[in-house]
Amino acid sequence: MSEKRSDQGMKICIYVVCVFLTILSLFPFWIMFMNATRSTTEIQQHAISFVPSTYLLSNLKILLGKSFDPMVGFMNSLTIAAGSTVLSAYFSTLTAYALVVYEWRLKKPFFSFIMAVMMIPAQVTMIGFYQMVYRIGMTNNLSMLILPAIASPSIVFFMRQYMYPALSMEIIQSARIDGAGEFRIFNTIALPIMKPAIATQAIFSFVSSWNNLFTPLVLLTDQEKYTLPIMVSLLRGDIYKTEYGSVYLGLSMTVLPLIVVYLLLSKYIIAGVALGSVKG
Amino acid sequence: MQTKKFSYAKWGYIFSIPFVVAFLIFSLYPIIYTAVIGFTDLKGLGMTDIHFLTDDPFRNFKTVLSNPSFQTAFQNTVVMWVLNFIPQLGLALLLAAWFTDKRSYVKGQGFFKVVFYMPNIITAATVAILFKALFDYPMSPMNDLVISLGLADKPIQFLISKNVARAIVIFIQFWMWYGYTMVVLTSGILGISPEIFEAAVVDGANRWQTFWYVTIPNIKTILLFTFITSLIGGLNMFDIPKLFLLGGPDNATMTTSVFIYNQAFSGSYLYNRAAAASMIMFVIIVFLSSILFYLLRDKDEAQMKKASRRRAKAEKVAVKGGK
Numbered sequence: 001m002s003e004k005r006s007d008q009g010m011k012i013c014i015y016v017v018c019v020f021l022t023i024l025s026l027f028p029f030w031i032m033f034m035n036a037t038r039s040t041t042e043i044q045q046h047a048i049s050f051v052p053s054t055y056l057l058s059n060l061k062i063l064l065g066k067s068f069d070p071m072v073g074f075m076n077s078l079t080i081a082a083g084s085t086v087l088s089a090y091f092s093t094l095t096a097y098a099l100v101v102y103e104w105r106l107k108k109p110f111f112s113f114i115m116a117v118m119m120i121p122a123q124v125t126m127i128g129f130y131q132m133v134y135r136i137g138m139t140n141n142l143s144m145l146i147l148p149a150i151a152s153p154s155i156v157f158f159m160r161q162y163m164y165p166a167l168s169m170e171i172i173q174s175a176r177i178d179g180a181g182e183f184r185i186f187n188t189i190a191l192p193i194m195k196p197a198i199a200t201q202a203i204f205s206f207v208s209s210w211n212n213l214f215t216p217l218v219l220l221t222d223q224e225k226y227t228l229p230i231m232v233s234l235l236r237g238d239i240y241k242t243e244y245g246s247v248y249l250g251l252s253m254t255v256l257p258l259i260v261v262y263l264l265l266s267k268y269i270i271a272g273v274a275l276g277s278v279k280g
Numbered sequence: 281m282q283t284k285k286f287s288y289a290k291w292g293y294i295f296s297i298p299f300v301v302a303f304l305i306f307s308l309y310p311i312i313y314t315a316v317i318g319f320t321d322l323k324g325l326g327m328t329d330i331h332f333l334t335d336d337p338f339r340n341f342k343t344v345l346s347n348p349s350f351q352t353a354f355q356n357t358v359v360m361w362v363l364n365f366i367p368q369l370g371l372a373l374l375l376a377a378w379f380t381d382k383r384s385y386v387k388g389q390g391f392f393k394v395v396f397y398m399p400n401i402i403t404a405a406t407v408a409i410l411f412k413a414l415f416d417y418p419m420s421p422m423n424d425l426v427i428s429l430g431l432a433d434k435p436i437q438f439l440i441s442k443n444v445a446r447a448i449v450i451f452i453q454f455w456m457w458y459g460y461t462m463v464v465l466t467s468g469i470l471g472i473s474p475e476i477f478e479a480a481v482v483d484g485a486n487r488w489q490t491f492w493y494v495t496i497p498n499i500k501t502i503l504l505f506t507f508i509t510s511l512i513g514g515l516n517m518f519d520i521p522k523l524f525l526l527g528g529p530d531n532a533t534m535t536t537s538v539f540i541y542n543q544a545f546s547g548s549y550l551y552n553r554a555a556a557a558s559m560i561m562f563v564i565i566v567f568l569s570s571i572l573f574y575l576l577r578d579k580d581e582a583q584m585k586k587a588s589r590r591r592a593k594a595e596k597v598a599v600k601g602g603k
Contacts, residue, residue: 025398125562
């Protein structure tokens with residue numbers, strides 16, 4: 001009996017904590033979305049509201065009237081994120097293929113090397129990277145934010161772990177007997193088999209590139225090249241000091257696409273975190 | 281096994297070329313270049329000429345290490361990481377233990393996981409500015425809440441207090457990452473063989489004993505992995521402190537990454553000092569990464585052994601089955 005009662009108490013405790021954390025996760029975003037539709041006067045009177053108001057369009061007008069152009073930021077972020085996702089997915093799978101399928105003398109040292117450099121963050125190499133890019137006059141060139149994705153050690157690591165049990169050598173052998181070239185075998189046999197792993201890693205690579213602030217902030221000086229996170233940082237500036245509604249709207253516009261995509265793909269994203277336990 | 285594998289060896293090299301080339305250009309060269317700049321007098325907007333320091337090659341490193349701002353930044357970074365990681369790990373462990381407990385299934389845990397993980401995918405830059413708006417003065421949701429609840433009769437200037445500012449950065453980091461840590465730990469616990477838990481139940485272990493003596497020892501590797509990846513991430517904390525209060529008030533939320541950025545890219549253009557500071561952080565991170573390297577190598581070897589054993593077993597079965 002007492003065992004049962006303590007189980008009941010435990011359950012209640014679990015749900016109380018979980019509901020509290022749910023509120024904690026959602027509350028800031030809810031306030032943000034609601035305030036995006038409210039006027040500055042309304043927000044000044046009561047900054048918390050659980051229901052929307054009717055000032056969405058006027059907030060939008062104020063927001064776009066100043067230097068904030070979310071479309072430009074959106075397109076630039078999309079270009080960079082999509083480009084680097086495609087490159088990192090394709091070339092990481094290719095590198096993993098080299099590590100799994102072929103026997104070559106430097107294979108083991110190469111893999112150890114990839115593991116060793118996996119965690120080196122962009123921050124500590126930024127001064128040299130900036131100087132290099134500056135010297136060749138490419139600071140405002142988006143390709144400098146895309147091409148480095150060809151070498152993504154943590155994705156190679158993940159792909160290799162996934163490929164070992166998934167890819168059978170027999171299929172490759174029989175394709176060879178049929179006369180297919182090595183590149184063709186990779187593109188037509190290995191890539192489709194790796195689809196689930198590629199999808200998982202693509203989501204993470206896309207999100208981390210989309211959210212990246214440091215590298216674009218250092219390299220991009222031209223307003224036309226700004227990414228969404230840099231655009232967001234403009235909302236901090238003095239020109240929006242008293243335009244509360246517009247600031248909330250600007251923030252909402254950057255969050256909304258992410259939340260929509262997240263809710264659509266949450267199952268895969270969480271499975272991916274569990275599977276990888278390596279930050280993308 | 282009859283096929284001559286060595287004849288395909290060159291493809292291993294060919295398929296690795298793109299990675300190696302991109303790595304050399306975009307990672308290795310910048311690392312070396314950064315290290316070199318650390319020994320030069322390179323400063324000023326648009327300067328690229330390199331002159332090595334001849335009198336004292338380590339001058340930049342000494343200047344950085346004795347710079348009070350850098351010391352503060354380093355302290356802040358470590359303190360803010362520690363104070364966010366401990367509650368983050370604690371809560372993540374608790375939730376992971378609850379969600380994996382077979383004795384009582386938590387209904388709706390799929391939903392809870394999705395919600396708890398959500399802050400992690402939101403742009404950190406946006407989160408930083410959102411929290412600044414939430415705590416602003418004189419009117420902000422937080423002030424509205426405080427006044428409505430009768431905790432204060434006039435708005436509070438939350439963000440001029442060093443401790444409050446630091447506490448909010450710590451909270452944001454905690455809030456963004458506990459969901460991630462929970463998912464990782466949950467998968468670790470689910471990887472433990474269920475027989476061990478069944479044995480614990482048979483032996484009459486209660487929940488707490490099971491957690492402490494069965495779960496924790498069995499996810500030691502994953503805990504260490506989480507610890508080190510989080511530490512490396514924490515040492516590079518940039519977006520939140522940079523955009524929340526620009527490292528202020530009075531450098532209270534300045535991290536080493538913000539310090540490096542400010543040295544190099546705002547106002548003073550002291551690339552040499554920023555490079556020296558980067559290299560100091562680089563050395564610390566390399567040290568931490570090497571721990572991780574050994575950790576993953578062991579895990580990797582075990583996994584490969586398991587895979588090859590599975591393959592051998594499958595072959596045996598195939599041989600038996602194939603008449």
